[in-house]
Amino acid sequence: MxxxxxxxxxxxxxxxxxxxxxxxxxxxxxxxxxxxxxxxxxxxxxxxxxxxxxxxxxxxxxxxxxxxxxxxxxxxxxxxxxxxxxxxxxxxxxxxxxxxxxxxxxxxxxxNIVGSFRCNNKLSIEQIYRHLKIQNKLKKMNKQIFYEPTIFPALRFKMMEEGYKAVSILIYISGRVIMTGLTSEKQLNNLFYNFLIPLINKFPRL
Structure with a gap:
């Protein structure tokens, strides 16, 4: 990142x-x-x-x-x-x-810290969207999730967990990821390595 x-x-x-x-x-x-x-x-x-x-x-x-x-x-x-x-x-x-x-x-x-990352492969953001919605329903996550491809080309979600409530993430099909609302490098690295990398590695676009 x-x-x-x-x-x-x-x-x-x-x-x-x-x-x-x-x-x-x-x-x-x-x-x-x-x-x-x-x-x-x-x-x-x-x-x-x-x-x-x-x-x-x-x-x-x-x-x-x-x-x-x-x-x-x-x-x-x-x-x-x-x-x-x-x-x-x-x-x-x-x-x-x-x-x-x-x-x-x-x-x-x-x-505010703005971070960006580009995957080596494209991402199946439709699957990521469904996965996050299911996790929200099961109350394993607490996020506001938006995906309207006719309006905006990226999957958007806002973190609602304590300590990350100002953080927003954009994930594009191309594999580009943008994070905003972070206030420290420690916060950025924690979210990137413990949440974002495991998430996007699950859903490559085949």
Whole structure:
């Protein structure tokens, strides 16, 4: 299972402090690779380029909350958060704002990991669908299962078990599998090796 990207959130200012309107505009005006159009979206968008020509986008809100999207892996979250924070510190310094000392990375949390996997063979998702429905009826599993091939080409199901309630899985006939809603690599690996691999190995498309 490959990790495609992650979403993270953190706070810039302590407690319930917010950016003043002047300081918030200073970030937009003096920041590198930033854009701010309050008529379209009420957050500053900052783009951070890194290896392999990929980009992480930071959505900076006046509440001092920051949402990072496109983080390559969970272990990169802190590095990306500090890149944003240092850029904001430089914007503060350029605008001669006095509260530079208050800017830091606080309460950093990974909120979503997207993982993908491709089987060597095609999958019989009709059989997987029937199997999961039967397991649900027998109460051996607890999942919301959807398969409407005329509407969407993949089998979709949401995990309802404790600790995995935000996780959704897509399984395509081609053998491609996508998982979203995970919050740690441990959670991803546990679900992948203990549930997903045994499931898809049972139902190859012959």
């Amino acid at each position: 490959n990790i495609e990207n992650c979403t993270c959130v953190f706070k810039i200012l302590p407690g319930t402090q917010r950016f003043t309107s002047e300081n918030f505009l200073a970030i937009a005006r003096n920041g590198i690779n930033t854009e701010y159009n309050p008529k379209r979206f009420h957050a500053i968008i900052m783009r951070i380029r890194h290896a392999n020509y990929k980009t992480t986008a930071a959505l900076i809100f006046q509440s001092s909350k920051v949402v990072l999207t496109g983080v390559p892996r969970p272990e990169f979250a802190l590095r990306m958060a500090w890149k944003v924070t240092r850029s904001i510190q430089k914007s503060y310094s350029a605008a001669k704002c006095k509260e530079v000392w208050a800017i830091s990375v606080r309460c950093l949390k990974v909120t």
